[in-house]
Amino acid sequence: MMKNRVSRFVSVALACLLVVGCTVSYKLTGTYIDYNVVKTITLETFANRASYQWSPMAPMFNNTLSDVYNRQTKLKQVKKEGDLVIAGEITSYDQTNKSISADGYSSMVQLRMTVSVRYTNNTNHEDDFEKTFASTRDYDSSQQLSAVQEELVQQMIDDIVDQIFNETVAKW
Numbered sequence: 001m002m003k004n005r006v007s008r009f010v011s012v013a014l015a016c017l018l019v020v021g022c023t024v025s026y027k028l029t030g031t032y033i034d035y036n037v038v039k040t041i042t043l044e045t046f047a048n049r050a051s052y053q054w055s056p057m058a059p060m061f062n063n064t065l066s067d068v069y070n071r072q073t074k075l076k077q078v079k080k081e082g083d084l085v086i087a088g089e090i091t092s093y094d095q096t097n098k099s100i101s102a103d104g105y106s107s108m109v110q111l112r113m114t115v116s117v118r119y120t121n122n123t124n125h126e127d128d129f130e131k132t133f134a135s136t137r138d139y140d141s142s143q144q145l146s147a148v149q150e151e152l153v154q155q156m157i158d159d160i161v162d163q164i165f166n167e168t169v170a171k172w
Contacts, residue, residue: 131167
């Protein structure tokens with residue numbers, strides 16, 4: 001009886017030592033950057049080249065892009081010749097009828113934004129790319145675009161910036 005208690009005590013003590021001695025650590029910064037090599041980033045100003053223009057769109061996009069890289073990386077933003085360079089333009093912004101109601105009129109409208117991006121990694125040119133990123137949002141056609149535009153455009157910008165961030169430094 002005593003032998004069982006001693007062996008049970010020893011087993012529990014060894015298990016506790018193993019749990020305390022072996023720990024797993026995860027680093028979830030959201031990026032895959034070697035900060036010993038990559039220290040700077042240049043975010044060129046994205047111009048709005050879309051045929052349909054909404055003037056606040058480009059400043060909203062550029063501010064959001066800059067904010068995300070500032071918040072989620074340790075990279076210093078420089079005006080020229082960064083280790084990483086992100087350039088491009090807003091290439092389209094339009095709306096289309098998504099669905100038609102029984103009376104033959106549009107019931108849902110889809111807003112779409114497309115951004116062309118050129119990414120250069122001056123420390124490893126194998127990572128360079130040119131890609132197009134897009135996002136859409138729907139709204140009820142009974143609403144005026146002017147009433148929902150700012151919110152929907154910000155949602156699309158957030159989505160596109162997340163796509164760009166993931167493709168450039170998160171490597172997801």
